[in-house]
Amino acid sequence: MVQGSTNLNTELTQEWLQNYVDDWVRFYRKHTVDGELASYIPQLTKADPNALGVIIMGNNGMTIKSGDVDATFSIQSISKVFAFIVACMDRGVSYVLNRVDVEPTGHAFNSIIHLEMRKIEKPFNPLINAGAITVTSMLQGRTSDEKLEGIFQLLEKILGRRPELDVDVYESERESSIRNRGIGYFLLEAGVLESDLGITLETYFKQCSIKITVEDLAKLGLILANDGMDKTTGEEIIPRQIARLAKVLMLTCGMYDASGKFAAYVGVPAKSGVAGGIMASVPPRIREEVLPFMDGCGVGVYGPALDEQGNSVAGTRLLRHIASHWDFSIF
Ligand code: DON
Structure with a gap:
């Protein structure tokens, strides 16, 4: 070489x-x-x-x-960066950071351990699943498609074309989502979600499936x-x-x-x-x-x-x- x-x-x-x-x-x-x-x-x-x-x-x-x-x-998970950016642009940085922290975890992306071990006030950071789902709940809109719109618009502006959803990946993601649903229920119990859990998770599965x-x-x-x-x-x-x-x-x-x-x-x-x-x-x-x-x-x-x-x-x-x-x- x-x-x-x-x-x-x-x-x-x-x-x-x-x-x-x-x-x-x-x-x-x-x-x-x-x-x-x-x-x-x-x-x-x-x-x-x-x-x-x-x-x-x-x-x-x-x-x-x-x-x-x-x-x-x-x-x-690369979508988590853009969901965070859109949430900050829509709501303001302090609004978002009042609800999700900026600390690395040292745990796997889909870990549930800190949600259970430490009574959380807010998830550790927007790039692990717990934080990302919380950020997604802050996106504006009533339905998952309305919530996704801000992400699509930002990506379109940068890429010069509107990306599509990979429907097969989305359905597969949704059908294999037991852990993310588990994380969602912990977040619901902690009271950090700003939207209905079902709509938030649908939005999260779709944002991950953008092609x-x-x-x-x-x-x-x-x-x-x-x-x-x-x-x-x-x-x-x-x-x-x-x-x-x-x-x-x-x-x-x-x-x-x-x-x-x-x-x-x-x-x-x-x-x-x-x-x-x-x-x-x-x-x-x-x-x-x-x-x-x-x-x-x-x-x-x-x-x-x-x-x-x-x-x-x-x-x-x-x-x-x-x-x-x-x-x-x-x-
Ligand atoms: O939450 C999930 O399981 C996935 N849809 C996204 C995870 C992901 O990309 C983690 N990255 N390395």
Whole structure:
């Protein structure tokens, strides 16, 4: 495998960077065998377990695409970031943070343990299921479709098209939702839900089932890297304070109980989903040497074989490799 950090000053051409990424994707595709497809949602087992793709979309206009970039898959937990953003935009940041905290848990994304062990006033953070379901209950609207509208509108603004719902995934999600319903009842008992539990859960299942591509993830990651601004039009799509808060949550909680390791070894805000997507935001960096994507970039990854924490196994390793060779870390 090529180890790409030599001659960066002189050779940052698209072709040169493309060759590196192609080589790295080829190498890390072999790591997909170390993971497994999420089987607790039966529809997700239909994915190709050996798939791996990445798109890096830079502020400098350069885009590198490699591997299985044509796949469509469900957004899953990555939607939690956008539900949080929409809730903050609609209700205000303090309203939302009065009802859900910003603390990492160190537990699995769908853990119930802290709901039972510690009498909660509010869930730990908006990116674990308990916090995400609470955030979803704050979305405006009476029906699940009305509540979803804000998320769809935000995604449409960023992606330039309205994404669709994957109805098969939604139904599969709904039919295999015992744990999420359990979490919902704990939240109902704690009195933190702002909407009817049934409607809130329907909204949550639908938001997780929105169909996206690797390119969508790169675009979404890029907007967040730019603190909510679409640099091509100069439009602020997400208020800066909210975009920055979303990135804090991605960094501290976005990869669940692997968030500490991801921060240490990759060093950028990122969010994963159980269908195998990862969205990462690399802000502009200042370094003495010239490095790829110094003006910032969004990275979308797809690799549906997951590790024990529910993160793409090969996708995480690929991101770690790219980030360390091209010095993406924000630290
Ligand atoms: O709540 C669930 O089970 C899923 N629909 C979303 C979980 C998810 O993506 C966790 N991520 N790694």
